[in-house]
Amino acid sequence: MIVNLDLDKKINVRTRVAPSPTGYPHIGTVYQSLFDYAFAKKNSGQFIVRIEDTDRKRFVEGAEEKIYEALDWFNLEEDESPRKDGLYGPYRQSERLGIYKKYAEELVGKGNAYYCFCLPQRLEEVRKIQQAEKKPLMYDKCCRNSSLLEAKKKVEQGESYTIRLKVPENQKIIVKDEIRGEIEFESNLIDDQVLIKSDGFPTYHLAVVVDDHLMEITHLVRAEEWISSSPKHILLYDFFGWEKPLFFHTADLRNPDKSKLSKRHGHTNVAWYQEEGYLPEAILNYLAHLGWSHPKEEEVFSLEEFIELFELKDLSPVGPIFDFDKLNWMNGIYIRQLTVKELSKRLKEYNHNLLKHPIEKNKDYEDEDIFERIVILSQSRISTLKDFFTLAQVFFENPKYILEDDKRSVAKALITQLKEIKDWNKDNIFLVFKNIMQDYKIRMPVLYGIVTGQEKGLPLPETLEILGKEETVKCLKSLV
């Protein structure tokens, strides 16, 4: 009896994110990682971080560590990476040079790649001419048909060379994208891509195919700008005779003008989000809405719920504009969902790590109870952690504003009446406010302006109650 074993064969899902250590960690990398991570976890598979450091010119010292810090902040824990070894290492491409060389030479041997001795200057000139003649900008295939024997001799003599992919002529190459469907490319329009650079490092194209295969990546999630180089990768898989992973090209995050999200128009650096006081779980929830939507159209959901519901194939091909208004709203929701204790803790950590605000203006504010009372007043009024330190400024800083003459007399009256309060509590404070407002025919916002310098803010009586009589009077006195 013949049993179809394939039916029982369950594939082990493996996804990966492959950042280059060329700068600060990008929010787009987090966006990709969210999908990689969620899909891997959903299928009890592995999420891998591979460092693509093959560009030595753009390499930035310390960038790799920053990537891990970012992933840790979002709690997107990888299963394998340079910092977390597994069975498929090394996970840094610069440590895999021998592997790429071996495979590139295998291709040369099979006639699917060739040595090229063209100098960059000549290539540049060729390109200029093509540009002037408005022809496709491509390598002129100068070395494509020279003899392998001669080429090898040159290599042995130490001549500088690259290895190029020998793209077959007159062929249609189909890229199957699981989000967009089949995309057809004309092979004559595909360049004989350099696979091994003259410095011995592979280009992205070779390295990504070799590594994804060797690391047994099953679902390849990458940004849409890779679509046009995908046929080169398909060719490579076919030349090697390797099974292809499933391709998912996600849409790029955009600026309000629809261009790719950039520093100039938006915020791409993960550190910026930390500095502004966003909560990582709120950012993830917001990001999940870009290109994907909850089946029940729910807006707020946990990472766990996302993992349960998410499918890579449901991703949208449309490039979403990054909307900071909605992010702020989402962050506010998450802030309000936190317990007072938890919010207080995060606020203090945030202040300690990023803001370094002098909380010690009054040592009492370091006291849990008092700090938490301030937090309770603030929780529904802030959308970022940073907001808190602006809103509750009066507790941490001496007043910086100057009172106009007419308001100064009100302040003086306030001081006198406030001083007379025996039992310092918000009700008695409010009574004084009522008197003052009546006597001077002013409204609440004006009173706010006098006491805090801003026309709106935390509830005043409660604020002064926490501030204490002595501190309140001291503050007001500094103004008159």
Add this chain to the structure above:
RNA sequence: GCCGCCAUCGUCUAGUGGCCUAGGACGUCACGUUCUCAACGUGAAGAUCGCGGGUUCGACUCCCGCUGGCGGUACCA
């Protein structure tokens, strides 16, 4: 220039041929609550589904063309 991707309210999106005189969310506005501002609650405005052709009894949904936006066109990723 050439190649490719994309196209529903300002924004994120639902919608897979009839349930759509297009639903939800953010934002905006109004009202309620209220010692300011928020939060919260209720409601309103807001999309002839980019345009033009088909296919069909019927199209936001399928096909073609155009336009627009975006991306690629490197010994960068």
